[in-house]
Amino acid sequence: MQFTSFLQDGRLTVALTGEIDHHCAKHYIQSIAAKIEAYTPSVCVLDFQDVSFVDSSGIAVVINALRSMTQIEGTLVLDGLTEQPMKVFRASGIDKLVQIKEVV
């Protein structure tokens, strides 16, 4: 599991990679929460461009990030979603709670 992030003009971008399942979800949840707490960004973008697979553990990653951003009255955006992750997020209804940008 690899993970890079950068902050620019109050916008925190977290680039996730590989496959997100229960095996790595806890690490992602804790790392993203720590970044949001440290930088208190107005917008947090979770970049899924290099994520090839998610299961319902990915939903937990998004819900926890959303919770952290709601606490500081910020916005969460999901970017670069390919077909498989998008289908999982749609099935869970999370696409109605957060702003999502799909890869066309």
Add this chain to the structure above:
Amino acid sequence: MMKFENYMTLEFPSKSCNEAFARSAVACFAAQLDPTMEELGDIRTAVSEAVTNCIVHAYPDELGTVTVRCRILKGQTLDIVVKDKGIGISDIEQARKPMFTTGGMDRSGMGFTIMESFMTNLDITSEPGKGTTVHMRRKLQRRK
């Protein structure tokens, strides 16, 4: 009994690193049915959910054995059984409800909902103290 055309069985300990192994192995087996990318993604997701349930819920405090059996049935149908001998589920109806989980903050409670929506059939049998069996079927499109 419905005739099968091919089958395989996997058995592994309930370690979380085996989630990726299980879904990849089932996807490789399913490849002989010439599935679409979307169908393959659906199968990988459903298997990942079922196997994760065994690892997180069936054996919460110890390692146990997870068995995944796949069969190819006539009519382009993939039949998958994920079985454990763990603690079992006392209330299956409650467990199937969206957002219900007995897991921690890293669980979403959407596992069975995803399995239901990504597979053609889902059947769960369980006995507290004896284990749980998740039986899924996915009928695949015949390519023209």
